[in-house]
Amino acid sequence: xxxxxxxxxxxxxxxxxxxxxxxxxxxxxxxxxxxxxxxxxxxxxxxxxxxxxxxxxxxxxxxxxxxxxxxxxxxxxxxxxxxxxxxxxxxxxxxxxxxxxxxxxxxxxxxxxxxxxxxxxxxxxxxxxxxxxxxxxxxxxxxxxxxxxxxxxxxxxxxxxxxxxxxxxxxxxxxxxxxxxxxxxxxxxxxxxxxxxxxxxxxxxxxxxxxxxxxxxxxxxxxxxxxxxxxxxxxxxxxxxxxxxxxxxxxxxxxxxxx
Amino acid sequence: xxxxxxxxxxxxxxxxxxxxxxxxxxxxxxxxxxxxxxxxxxxxxxxxxxxxxxxxxxxxxxxxxxxxxxxxxxxxxxxxxxxxxxxxxxxxxxxxxxxxxxxxxxxxxxxxxxxxxxx
Amino acid sequence: xxxxxxxxxxxxxxxxxxxxxxxxxxxxxxxxxxxxxxxxxxxxxxxxxxxxxxxxxxxxxxxxxxxxxxxxxxxxxxxxxxxxxxxxxxxxxxxxxxxxxxxxxxxxxxxxxxxxxxxxxxxxxxxxxxxxxxxxxxxxxxxxxxxxxxxxxxxxxxxxxxxxxxxxxxxxxxxxxxxxxxxxxxxxxxxxxxxxxxxxxxxxxxxxxxxxxxxxxxxxxxxxxxxxxxxxxxxxxxxxxxxxxxxxxxxxxxxxxxxxxxxxxxxxxxxxxxxxxxxxxxxxxxxxxxxxxxxxxxxxxxxxxxxxxxxxxxxxxxxxxxxxxxxxxxxxxxxxxxxxxxxxxxxxxxxxxxxxxxxxxxxxxxxxxxxxxxxxxxxxxxxxxxxxxxxxxxxxxxxxxxxxxxxxxxxxxxxxxxxxxxxxxxxxxxxxxxxxxxxxxxxxxxxxxxxxxxxxxxxxxxxxxxxxxxxxxxxxxxxxxxxxxxxxxxxxxxxxxxxxxxxxxxxxxxxxxxxxxxxxxxxxxxxxxxxxxxxxxxxxxxxxxxxxxxxxxxxxxxxxxxxxxxxxxxxxxxxxxxxxxxxxxxxxxxxxxxxxxxxxxxxxxxxxxxxxxxxxxx
Numbered sequence: 001x002x003x004x005x006x007x008x009x010x011x012x013x014x015x016x017x018x019x020x021x022x023x024x025x026x027x028x029x030x031x032x033x034x035x036x037x038x039x040x041x042x043x044x045x046x047x048x049x050x051x052x053x054x055x056x057x058x059x060x061x062x063x064x065x066x067x068x069x070x071x072x073x074x075x076x077x078x079x080x081x082x083x084x085x086x087x088x089x090x091x092x093x094x095x096x097x098x099x100x101x102x103x104x105x106x107x108x109x110x111x112x113x114x115x116x117x118x119x120x121x122x123x124x125x126x127x128x129x130x131x132x133x134x135x136x137x138x139x140x141x142x143x144x145x146x147x148x149x150x151x152x153x154x155x156x157x158x159x160x161x162x163x164x165x166x167x168x169x170x171x172x173x174x175x176x177x178x179x180x181x182x183x184x185x186x187x188x189x190x191x192x193x194x195x196x197x198x199x200x201x202x203x204x205x206x207x208x209x210x211x212x213x214x215x216x217x218x219x220x221x222x223x224x225x226x227x228x229x230x231x232x233x234x235x236x237x238x239x240x241x242x243x244x245x246x247x248x249x250x251x252x253x254x255x256x257x258x259x
Numbered sequence: 260x261x262x263x264x265x266x267x268x269x270x271x272x273x274x275x276x277x278x279x280x281x282x283x284x285x286x287x288x289x290x291x292x293x294x295x296x297x298x299x300x301x302x303x304x305x306x307x308x309x310x311x312x313x314x315x316x317x318x319x320x321x322x323x324x325x326x327x328x329x330x331x332x333x334x335x336x337x338x339x340x341x342x343x344x345x346x347x348x349x350x351x352x353x354x355x356x357x358x359x360x361x362x363x364x365x366x367x368x369x370x371x372x373x374x375x376x377x378x
Numbered sequence: 379x380x381x382x383x384x385x386x387x388x389x390x391x392x393x394x395x396x397x398x399x400x401x402x403x404x405x406x407x408x409x410x411x412x413x414x415x416x417x418x419x420x421x422x423x424x425x426x427x428x429x430x431x432x433x434x435x436x437x438x439x440x441x442x443x444x445x446x447x448x449x450x451x452x453x454x455x456x457x458x459x460x461x462x463x464x465x466x467x468x469x470x471x472x473x474x475x476x477x478x479x480x481x482x483x484x485x486x487x488x489x490x491x492x493x494x495x496x497x498x499x500x501x502x503x504x505x506x507x508x509x510x511x512x513x514x515x516x517x518x519x520x521x522x523x524x525x526x527x528x529x530x531x532x533x534x535x536x537x538x539x540x541x542x543x544x545x546x547x548x549x550x551x552x553x554x555x556x557x558x559x560x561x562x563x564x565x566x567x568x569x570x571x572x573x574x575x576x577x578x579x580x581x582x583x584x585x586x587x588x589x590x591x592x593x594x595x596x597x598x599x600x601x602x603x604x605x606x607x608x609x610x611x612x613x614x615x616x617x618x619x620x621x622x623x624x625x626x627x628x629x630x631x632x633x634x635x636x637x638x639x640x641x642x643x644x645x646x647x648x649x650x651x652x653x654x655x656x657x658x659x660x661x662x663x664x665x666x667x668x669x670x671x672x673x674x675x676x677x678x679x680x681x682x683x684x685x686x687x688x689x690x691x692x693x694x695x696x697x698x699x700x701x702x703x704x705x706x707x708x709x710x711x712x713x714x715x716x717x718x719x720x721x722x723x724x725x726x727x728x729x730x731x732x733x734x735x736x737x738x739x740x741x742x743x744x745x746x747x748x749x750x751x752x753x754x755x756x757x758x759x760x761x762x763x764x765x766x767x768x769x770x771x772x773x774x775x776x777x778x779x780x781x782x783x784x785x786x787x788x789x790x791x792x793x794x795x796x797x798x799x800x801x802x803x804x805x806x807x808x809x810x811x812x813x814x815x816x817x818x819x820x821x822x823x824x825x826x827x828x829x830x831x832x833x834x835x836x837x838x839x840x841x842x843x844x845x846x847x848x849x850x851x852x853x854x855x856x857x858x859x860x861x862x863x864x865x866x867x868x869x870x871x872x873x874x875x876x877x878x879x880x881x882x883x884x885x886x887x888x889x890x891x892x893x894x895x896x897x898x899x900x901x902x903x904x905x906x907x908x909x910x911x912x913x914x915x916x917x918x919x920x921x922x923x924x925x926x927x928x929x930x931x932x933x934x935x936x937x938x939x940x941x942x943x944x945x946x947x948x949x950x951x952x953x954x955x956x957x958x959x960x961x962x963x964x965x966x967x968x969x970x971x972x973x974x975x976x977x978x979x980x981x982x983x984x985x986x987x988x989x990x991x992x993x994x995x996x
Contacts, residue, residue, distance in 0.1 A: 005517060005597050013596060014343050017521045020593045023346045027353040027621050028585050033356035035628030039635060039646065042669050046368060046912055051664070054314075059307075063300060070296040070332075071283055074289045077336050081285040090282075186644045190664040193644035197635065243337045250329050253300075254321045258307035259314065347595070351740055356723045363739070364672045367727060370736030 007230045022237045026244045033248050036198055040255065043190045053191045055160030058112065062257035064110050066249065072101035073246040074128055076239045083232040088224060095217045098242070102210045116192065120146060121157065122173060123183040128152050130173055134227070143174045195256055202252060205245045212238050292335050299328035415804040418523035419956055420849050423530050424509030425838070427500050434537060435497035441489040443912055446708045448477040449881030450909040482879035483552040484569065488540070490555030491573065494685065496537050497603035499822055502688035503622070504533070504587050507615045511591065512956060513947035514609050516600025516963040516985070521593040529586035533757035536579030545570035547820035554877065556678070559647030559670045563639045564654045574637040584622045600674055602965030604920050607984070609945045610711050614691030617719035618684050625680035625723065630672035668733060675726040683722045685819055687715065689826030693779045694761060696829050700776040701768025703981070707760040714753035721750040731802045738801045747797035754790055758783070774848030778829035781856050785825060790817030792867065810870025813863050821859040828922070835938045841933030849920040860988045861911035865904040872901045881905050897920055944971050946985045
């Protein structure tokens with residue numbers, strides 16, 4: 001039993017089924033990320049003055065990721081155009097690029113996550129704060145070493161953009177002088193919490209999209225031979241999802257990295 | 260009249276756009292979009308480092324550029340500009356509801372009774 | 379988007395089709411698993427949803443009975459089921475078979491969750507929608523059959539996760555079906571995390587279903603089935619699908635954030651300075667409990683329209699069919715349901731009047747809430763007016779549909795004081811609210827769903843359910859539903875609060891004699907009467923359950939269109955085969971051409987070619 005308008009377009013709407021489906025799904029995704037962005041706005045607007053971090057994320061890495069995703073959006077569209085003009089070789093090339101770019105994005109992201117994971121804020125018993133990346137943490141020793149600095153006011157750790165010439169050095173901290181310590185994980189404060197959640201969910205979408213595109217890229221040959229138009233439609237629909245994921249990042253990057 | 264319709268239907272409208280795809284034209288268009296995206300990214304980064312503006316002004320500038328960038332991606336790469344009315348009607352409602360969600364939530368946070376001991 | 383029938387190319391010739399990509403499919407009988415468990419046929423999926431949902435509803439009903447026992451006889455061991463309860467949840471939660479306050483709270487939270495997300499929504503939207511909508515629009519199946527199957531299995535998994543939560547140490551979620559933070563995060567058991575995971579699965583299921591419904595209604599209407607010729611039931615399902623599509627994701631986002639709070643110890647919804655058990659909580663703070671409430675109710679309000687709209691659609695079809703005349707005001711009904719859908723997105727904070735809102739925002743939401751009552755009343759009025767001048771035929775579906783009308787009227791009208799901020803200051807969180815929403819959902823939607831089951835049963839099985847026991851089911855349910863919920867209005871107005879595990883005893887005049895506005899003895903006595911009525915209501919469902927199963931094999935055999943209906947779901951063989959229609963239907967008239975002159979039997983099915991005159995009605 002065939003479902004009508006799977007491949008051919010319906011005369012009065014001018015679209016095929018899967019395209020309607022994917023746009024509807026994308027509308028729901030807009031509301032999903034919209035809910036998270038609304039949470040971000042509320043938390044930021046509700047935070048006390050001076051306590052919302054600025055400059056905690058490396059703009060260069062973020063910009064690199066943005067360029068990678070923008071390029072992958074381009075290659076995705078060209079992969080579809082190649083299918084439309086029945087150039088299977090070109091399609092394979094462009095979507096291979098898409099997948100490599102996606103992989104690179106995820107690698108950069110993992111590096112950034114790791115960077116946060118080993119970044120500690122250590123409250124010392126004398127009321128000062130040590131802040132930096134963990135260099136040496138041998139539990140047999142009675143000290144640990146971070147690459148960072150010590151500040152007297154915790155507020156100095158928040159707005160990094162406003163501070164010029166932050167000097168970082170290797171600081172040795174005796175364990176006995178530590179009151180408490182916490183790495184820059186989601187529980188550290190609401191900024192890291194929303195950062196990890198937003199980018200984490202986005203990364204899951206990148207992963208999901210990559211898996212779908214990989215499946216079509218690797219195993220599409222069979223359907224390409226029997227029903228190339230239907231295969232092209234699948235490339236178009238998965239491409240639309242990929243462009244949406246890029247769109248989300250276009251807002252994530254400035255909101256999290258630049259403001 | 261019905262004969263005319265008959266011949267139209269037997270020509271079986273195939274899937275996709277009604278205009279044929281010229282690959283090189285797409286390649287050129289993609290290049291322009293990519294350059295536009297790079298400009299947008301650079302502009303946003305530049306704006307975020309401007310020294311004489313407060314955060315509200317900077318956020319407005321940066322988000323405006325982001326919206327333009329998003330428009331370019333959605334319009335050209337997702338073909339939204341040449342898409343059917345039904346699709347962008349659905350998206351229009353979606354954007355309206357999202358704006359309502361965020362706007363009303365932020366308004367609600369800012370609107371509370373004054374003159375009490377807490378505010 | 380009006381098109382003539384001729385513009386559509388002939389899609390299928392008469393006779394069975396051979397799909398190009400599933401060769402050999404029709405040459406061997408599919409296995410039990412692919413026919414009944416992993417089917418992609420919308421009818422099988424509809425029945426799967428229906429069956430599963432009815433089982434969950436029965437379980438949710440049972441939870442309610444346990445709660446009502448506790449309210450009527452606080453601290454006393456549950457009769458009959460006490461020892462079993464103690465064995466399942468342990469002696470801490472159920473000492474000697476009595477219901478502890480924590481257990482009561484988990485029953486309350488799960489009763490709401492199960493009834494709403496595992497009972498009514500799957501039955502009203504997924505079950506009826508899946509089975510009937512493709513038939514009513516002349517489609518061979520849903521637009522995405524495999525996505526359909528995935529959505530059922532996500533629903534099933536979500537249900538398993540929810541049920542499993544009863545058996546873990548600490549039991550199921552206890553923070554209400556609304557799961558407000560910080561309570562939902564500070565309760566030290568894992569039930570809440572299970573609830574959140576279950577919700578994410580259920581939301582995924584609904585989203586997939588919504589995409590499918592909308593795409594199917596847009597793309598797979600048979601030639602000639604224009605938008606304004608669709609039966610109103612399809613319109614209600616269409617709007618419901620949009621509500622699910624756009625309103626559920628913010629709750630999914632919020633659920634994810636609360637799960638992070640519970641598991642990763644973030645503070646999305648936990649404010650700075652939060653103290654738990656007298657100690658400062660070890661969290662970063664900076665969060666907002668109101669954020670959760672906004673995100674939850676952004677779904678929560680459209681959700682209640684998801685609960686009612688499919689029921690309204692069912693009632694409309696049954697009324698048109700049993701009055702033998704078209705629905706009054708078809709166009710008004712369409713515009714009204716679209717208006718309800720649109721407005722439902724901007725009324726949510728009427729659930730939050732007592733959170734310290736300012737006057738301006740409260741007035742905004744009060745205004746939109748009052749405005750949304752207008753299209754709702756238009757719908758109810760059109761349905762009432764449809765009875766006027768009709769040749770009314772009484773049968774079990776019609777009894778439930780007629781009963782639905784005043785019940786929904788009561789439910790809807792009692793919502794008005796709750797929508798007005800000033801009155802809601804008093805009534806919020808009292809039993810008045812419980813009475814209001816149960817009237818809309820229980821003698822409201824559930825009656826509509828019963829009506830639908832009796833109505834479409836002959837299409838699914840080729841047999842009618844027993845008429846006598848159907849009427850017994852109706853009258854007993856009608857009487858006992860009212861006996862259960864009507865007193866709650868009085869209790870609420872007298873100040874009895876929600877979610878009190880002792881049934882209000884600690885606020886009663888007997889316990890606190892000198893207190894102003896202590897709950898009087900009359901209000902406390904009502905608890906016993908309500909419990910008795912609830913047990914009777916449960917007993918009244920037994921004839922229905924027996925009737926349902928018995929009639930599958932022994933019911934009165936009927937033909938393809940026993941109700942003499944005009945919509946094309948009744949033009950298929952019984953039960954409809956894979957692919958539904960032997961020949962693709964061509965729609966030539968509107969959906970309610972009853973008592974049309976010049977047609978055999980006094981009604982004109984939508985797809986039948988005109989015999990003598992072509993109807994000019996739309």
